Amino acid sequence: MSKSHIKKGDIVYVLAGEDRGKEGRVLKVLREKQRAIVEGINMVTKATKPNAQHPQGGLIKMEAPIHISNIALIDPKSGKPTRISCRRDEKGNVIRIAKKSGEEIK
Numbered sequence: 001m002s003k004s005h006i007k008k009g010d011i012v013y014v015l016a017g018e019d020r021g022k023e024g025r026v027l028k029v030l031r032e033k034q035r036a037i038v039e040g041i042n043m044v045t046k047a048t049k050p051n052a053q054h055p056q057g058g059l060i061k062m063e064a065p066i067h068i069s070n071i072a073l074i075d076p077k078s079g080k081p082t083r084i085s086c087r088r089d090e091k092g093n094v095i096r097i098a099k100k101s102g103e104e105i106k
Helices: none
Strands: 011-014 023-030 035-038 043-048 058-063 071-074 084-088 094-098
Touching: 011 035
Parallel strands: none
Antiparallel strands: 011 023, 011 071, 023 035, 043 058, 084 094
16 A cells, blocks of 8 residues: 555645546545545535434435545645655654645645
8 A cells, every 4th residue: 555645634636537627625535545535526416314414314415535646736835736755854754845846735
């Protein structure tokens, strides 16, 4: 299982699929399946039975996972999608750096 360049809370740009060109925040990363759930992206309609959360039941709109190869991190400096590189600081922590601007990604 490889490491993912995407983390929870990142702002990402969708490169491929029905929602191409949209941006959203990563809600969850599924490392085993190499997928991520992005807020407002890849919306699907799911039929549910009544339960405590949804007393009425019925049709619910929710986000479905999208493959991480179809999303790119947003460069903090320019606001455009970028690739990243990783480097270690003097304490040994991994720092993600945007390839386009050289800016550190928080």
